[in-house]
Amino acid sequence: MKIAAALLLGLASLAVTLTAHAGPKLYVFDCGILYLDDITIFNLTETETQVRELFVPCYVVKHQGKFLLFDGGIPKRYADRSGLTDMAAGSAAYERWIVDQLEDINLSPADIDFAAYSHLHWDHAGSANYFIESTVLMQKTEWEQAFGAGAEFIDTSLFEKLKDAKLQMLDGDYDVFGDGAVRLIYTPGHTAGHQALYVNLENTGAVVLSGDLYHFRENRSLKRPPHFNLDAKQTLESMSKLEGFLTDTGATLWIEHDKALADTLRKAPYFYD
Numbered sequence: 001m002k003i004a005a006a007l008l009l010g011l012a013s014l015a016v017t018l019t020a021h022a023g024p025k026l027y028v029f030d031c032g033i034l035y036l037d038d039i040t041i042f043n044l045t046e047t048e049t050q051v052r053e054l055f056v057p058c059y060v061v062k063h064q065g066k067f068l069l070f071d072g073g074i075p076k077r078y079a080d081r082s083g084l085t086d087m088a089a090g091s092a093a094y095e096r097w098i099v100d101q102l103e104d105i106n107l108s109p110a111d112i113d114f115a116a117y118s119h120l121h122w123d124h125a126g127s128a129n130y131f132i133e134s135t136v137l138m139q140k141t142e143w144e145q146a147f148g149a150g151a152e153f154i155d156t157s158l159f160e161k162l163k164d165a166k167l168q169m170l171d172g173d174y175d176v177f178g179d180g181a182v183r184l185i186y187t188p189g190h191t192a193g194h195q196a197l198y199v200n201l202e203n204t205g206a207v208v209l210s211g212d213l214y215h216f217r218e219n220r221s222l223k224r225p226p227h228f229n230l231d232a233k234q235t236l237e238s239m240s241k242l243e244g245f246l247t248d249t250g251a252t253l254w255i256e257h258d259k260a261l262a263d264t265l266r267k268a269p270y271f272y273d
């Protein structure tokens, strides 16, 4: 009887262990800091926010034994130099390149099954050329815009190698693993094919990674798209779509560039589940 009971207890704890890891895990990486001289391009006055630093994250989601990279940080050259590097209207710093940081969780780019970028601006797709073995989940409109008319903050040299990668062209929302737990939410306007990422974390609660739908909290509270957005009206429609989605799902919005939020988040190798 004792052996049978012990066996049952063992099976029960095994079942608990298995179900405890059924949902996705989310890793947050520091992929740079931007220091801004001028925030008025974000459609905010100098006094509407005191924030002058933008955090730049990269994320890895592990689910069903597979890995998704969401956003790739600022370019490697910033990490190659220590300290600050000048950029247009400010400066940037990048402590450790994302590929080096992935080693902390025993991953190399070849282990990343899927790569998705909220959009192709330089501070989100900076290392895209290094993830060409992944299946790239790309909105068709984003790709066509980048290699068509182009736009400010888009540098095609940072992701041109994706032409040789397995590109999966998307046309709107997309359920990455097919079980609803990790979903790209089509939110165009900042760029032609901008997308946010929903991750349903069992213990933390569901989160949505905003991409650049919002940069500052005030862009959200005041409903103000930055002046450099490709389409202001479309951005407002996307904001309204995402706010509805947050209400429906109860998910928490993580504004990617929100440094104050980022300071409260634990970075990899810690993960949220």
Ligand SMILES: [Zn+2]
Residues within 6 Å of the ligand: 121, 123, 124, 212, 257
């Ligand atoms: Zn950005």
